[in-house]
Amino acid sequence: KQEVTQIPAALSVPEGENLVLNCSFTDSAIYNLQWFRQDPGKGLTSLLLIQSSQREQTSGRLNASLDKSSGRSTLYIAASQPGDSATYLCAGSNAGGTSYGKLTFGQGTILTVHP
Amino acid sequence: NAGVTQTPKFQVLKTGQSMTLQCAQDMNHEYMSWYRQDPGMGLRLIHYSVGAGITDQGEVPNGYNVSRSTTEDFPLRLLSAAPSQTSVYFCASRQGWANTEAFFGQGTRLTVV
DSSP states (O other): OOOEEEEOSEEEEETTOOEEEEEEESOSOEEEEEEEEEOTTSOEEEEEEEETTOSEEEETTEEEEEETTTTEEEEEEOSOOGGGOEEEEEEEEESSSSSTTOEEEOOOEEEEEEO | OOOEEEEOSEEEEOTTOOEEEEEEESSOOSEEEEEEEETTTEEEEEEEEEETTEEEEOSSOTTEEEOOSSSSBOOEEESSOOGGGOEEEEEEEESSSSSSOOEEOOOEEEEEO
16 A cells, blocks of 8 residues: 655745755555645645656756655755745555555645745 | 636535535546545545546545546535535546546535534
């Protein structure tokens, strides 16, 4: 059974700092890993999808990496801004199994970027 | 470009009442799913569908029914609401079940009293 853990649970940084959010998973037979952002009371916004054949993906100030052998993914945010404050969730999708396409989510990291 | 649309956004039910949470997507995605989000439990899969006419159970299906008569719509029915079903419900869709990006709706916040 896939289990996903995110560390730290909460992070507070000053504006402009570069930061890394961590996601670890127990089953290396992961098909892909997706990072989401969730603002309070809102839905999930997809940030980056890394397929199992890829090592990393980039979008603007965001860079996500995937290392299947170590069971880890990281989300790097460059030059953080107050508007980046949100909860960041990672989710892994495994091939086949009892629930096709099921996303297994971590508990999330609550990020606060203060001016 | 609407994406995934959920209605209603908020709902209060009395114990024992039934209701349907609506979900529609306009991206012609084959795969749709329902999750519930609870504090300390994260997001958990309730039911999913790999295409019109095909549905299956996720990890927490008890008390919920689904059907998929069209590609666009995937409603979630609460048969007899219980306080344990108080949660935020999210509908998601993706082109296929693997290696494709998942898109989520804005959620339905349900309170059962």
